[in-house]
Amino acid sequence: MATKLFYGPHEDQWGDLYLPDPGGAAPRGTVVVVHGGYWRDKYSAELGTAAAEDLVGHGFAVWNLEYRRAGSDGAPGAGGWPTTFEDVAAGIDHLATVAGPSGLDLHRVALLGHSAGGHLAVWAAGRHLLPPDAPGAGPAVLPAGVVSQAGVLDLAAAERLELGEHAARNLMGGASAERAEPFALADPARALPIGTPVHAVHSRTDDTVPFAMSADYVAAARAAGDPAELHEVGGDHFAVIEPDKEAYRTCRRLLERLLP
Template identity: 65%
Template sequence: MPTREIHRYGPHRDQWGELFLPDDAGPRAPVRGTVVVIHGGYWRDRWTAELGVPTALDLAAHGWAVWNLEYRRAGNDGAGTNGPGGEGRTGDGGWPATFRDVAMGIDHLANLGTPTGGAVDPRRVVALGHSAGGHLAVWAAGRASQAARTGGETPAVPLVGVVSQAGVLDLSAAHRLRLSDDAAANLMGGPESALPEEYALADPMGRLPTGLPVFAVHSREDAAVPFELSEAYVRAARKAGDPAELHETVGDHFAPITPGREAYETCRELLARLLP
């Protein structure tokens, strides 16, 4: 069985990750790289990193180190009462806290190389995100390119690629469609009309090009996140010059995070392309 250990990357109760390492990982049994698993749940705090455990166990059994990341989420109430400042929203996450946590959590891997005997290599890290976690994973893919364009701080752990599992890759469209009781407005603290600059910063569509391979896995049968969101992102990314790919699969919204399902196996095969 893989070894499992909790590490905190900040003082908040939700600023932690669980590191899964393959059996005997170390200099004599090097891992294939590190996969950051970012769970979904439409950014609401009723859903936790527990969603990522089956994936983490499976990937560790296949030779990867896995960082199952928790982060602050917005509350579970609807977005209708939220104003531009987030009035009425419960939970400690949302814009910008959720995004800061994802960045901090990924960068914390730079501190885990020595404690793991080199099993975690911050030069070989990819993100795997489901649903809202797919949005956050692809958003994180743009951190390095965004820093280069704006003169901001370079990530301590830049990703080398992302696999999105039915990701909410077009935040503006998710808001227009009012997906999951307008979860996008709940995340952002208000409508896009009141917060256009914030939405632009939070939307993966607004961070192109990233310069990284982003593989979007999605099914037209998905009733929670429309296939068209992944389709639109990949089309825009390729137009911007990124090596993005759309992989149409089958099954419901949870098929990509269910080991043994075709959609999940596709995701694992794509990870093997990024971290052979």
């Protein structure tokens, strides 16, 4: 059973904390689940529930994170730049507050993000390199690695391809030509190298986020010296978050590699 904890005053600043059986062994590590949905507020942390329940059953503590998202269907949202990024950073760092009472080891934390959540998870793994005044700078929790599930790992490409009906512009509050600095700070593809392992899991038949997003990111990351790996799986865009699919089980095995 999960415990809902708030990391800020807004109604969307919360996460569900799942802990393994308290009578058993200590958690093998903590997985922060960052859900997708093209950063729009019509999608919520419910997208991460199935993975969270599966992972806690395999001995992980899980922090299924909600955050303020950009608007949907023409209506304004509470998130977007920089709020969404500040929330993801604050939500991950909140583990430092709950670690002691919950028995969590802050040196054994991995991030798992799907689609737009993959973008946010990989961005968060590079927070230690952000300028001091940038949103999300100065992390209190440094992840051991990231598993990106069909992640939107190149924000400039997402804008160019008009993915999710201009989802990148919706997130950032405008086009990159007008908001060059925020786009640069928000784009994982512009942050290399980050020095953190990134496992990009993606299907060539994904018709929501192109396979090239992961393939190109991993190629650039490896060229920059990062320990990034590409893992090709089958299925559609959502197979990587469905515990009964082999694509998802690949993600779980990679988390077990990151948190052995």
